[in-house]
Amino acid sequence: MSSFAVPMLEVPELIAQSGGETLDLCYQCGTCSGTCPWNRVRNFRVRDIITRAQIGLEGYEGDDLWYCATCNACVDRCPRGVEIVDLIRTIRSIIAESGALPKTLRAVMGSVQSNGNPWSGDPANRTAWRKDCDAPNFDASRQYAYFTCCAQAYDPRNARVGRATLKVLAAAGISFGVLDGEKCCGDAVRKAGGESLFQGLAASNVALLDGVGARNVLVPSPHCLNTFSKEYPALGGNFEVKHVVQVLAKRVRSGALKMTREVAVTAIYHDPCYLGRHNGIYDEPREVLAAVPGLRLLEFGRNRAEAMCCGGGGGRLWMETPVDERFAVLKLREAVARGASMVVTACPYCISMFEDAKTALGLEGVTIADVTQAL
Ligand code: SF4
Numbered sequence: 001m002s003s004f005a006v007p008m009l010e011v012p013e014l015i016a017q018s019g020g021e022t023l024d025l026c027y028q029c030g031t032c033s034g035t036c037p038w039n040r041v042r043n044f045r046v047r048d049i050i051t052r053a054q055i056g057l058e059g060y061e062g063d064d065l066w067y068c069a070t071c072n073a074c075v076d077r078c079p080r081g082v083e084i085v086d087l088i089r090t091i092r093s094i095i096a097e098s099g100a101l102p103k104t105l106r107a108v109m110g111s112v113q114s115n116g117n118p119w120s121g122d123p124a125n126r127t128a129w130r131k132d133c134d135a136p137n138f139d140a141s142r143q144y145a146y147f148t149c150c151a152q153a154y155d156p157r158n159a160r161v162g163r164a165t166l167k168v169l170a171a172a173g174i175s176f177g178v179l180d181g182e183k184c185c186g187d188a189v190r191k192a193g194g195e196s197l198f199q200g201l202a203a204s205n206v207a208l209l210d211g212v213g214a215r216n217v218l219v220p221s222p223h224c225l226n227t228f229s230k231e232y233p234a235l236g237g238n239f240e241v242k243h244v245v246q247v248l249a250k251r252v253r254s255g256a257l258k259m260t261r262e263v264a265v266t267a268i269y270h271d272p273c274y275l276g277r278h279n280g281i282y283d284e285p286r287e288v289l290a291a292v293p294g295l296r297l298l299e300f301g302r303n304r305a306e307a308m309c310c311g312g313g314g315g316r317l318w319m320e321t322p323v324d325e326r327f328a329v330l331k332l333r334e335a336v337a338r339g340a341s342m343v344v345t346a347c348p349y350c351i352s353m354f355e356d357a358k359t360a361l362g363l364e365g366v367t368i369a370d371v372t373q374a375l
């Protein structure tokens with residue numbers, strides 16, 4: 001991508017009006033840059049992006065602006081309460097409006113626009129992933145409407161996770177039915193700068209859920225969780241939303257879900273950023289895994305709120321990253337060094353990033369699994 005400049009004196013005001021109200025709070029301490037995981041593998045100064053935004057968005061070069069994986073680690077550390085992820089997405093949306101979007105993201109946005117998903121999947125085949133599952137369709141007699149993440153619908157690795165999830169939900173006695181006609185929740189679209197596209201996706205999904213009378217939504221992806229719970233309410237969405245691990249943990253606690261199958265494996269849990277840091281859900285997946293007979297659970301050196309991102313958020317899932325710069329590669333090396341033969345997580349993006357890391361490192365003996373596959 002070539003360099004570009006958008007010199008507009010009113011840009012700080014535009015950012016403030018578009019969701020980046022905290023831009024003025026930044027006093028340039030640089031804590032965000034020091035926190036950012038990119039600096040373990042390359043030079044990336046998020047503070048510089050904020051500085052340039054404060055003075056009017058000049059001098060963005062290459063794909064720098066699109067490095068941020070929206071992991072929220074810097075937001076947690078900022079002493080001034082700057083909502084850095086909101087700033088990044090707002091600046092991206094302003095730049096994207098000028099047509100300067102990285103090529104791979106242009107293709108992703110195009111697919112979401114025409115197919116309702118980022119994988120160029122045929123919308124008519126959205127339910128094919130579950131054709132052999134004995135899962136009911138949603139109707140208003142059921143408590144939860146299961147919202148299929150696009151990754152589960154179109155990425156074969158995540159479709160396997162989806163099928164395991166439906167089985168576990170049924171075994172746990174949860175009243176649910178699977179929706180039909182969803183579009184991408186729009187999380188990555190919005191974080192990558194596709195604001196107007198996001199608004200259309202949100203309107204479509206809210207209308208779908210309202211139309212079938214769904215009030216409780218069950219999601220397998222922390223990205224859907226975040227979008228439904230924090231972003232859709234401002235756009236007319238009025239739903240209770242839960243991630244799968246939350247309902248499973250509740251069943252484990254009440255004794256309604258008992259695992260009896262021995263799973264003799266040493267596993268390590270990776271905290272997805274959008275489940276952990278963005279939504280504070282750390283205990284539930286661990287509680288479910290702790291109830292699995294024979295499963296020995298390890299932790300990464302940095303875990304929970306300090307966990308390192310897989311690198312797949314904010315549109316990064318679709319962007320090229322050299323192998324040695326991939327966060328999932330660093331984490332997989334650590335997992336193996338700690339003695340784990342299984343990396344467990346609870347996010348479709350993390351599954352994809354770790355599967356790619358496994359392939360890149362040739363670690364055939366390591367299993368990448370969702371919590372529901374480890375039961
Ligand atoms: S940590 Fe906060 S105040 Fe410090 S440079 Fe980053 S955004 Fe600005």
Ligand code: SF4
Nearest residue numbers: 036068069071072074
């Ligand atoms: S959100 Fe994460 S990836 Fe983005 S700048 Fe902050 S620490 Fe870096």
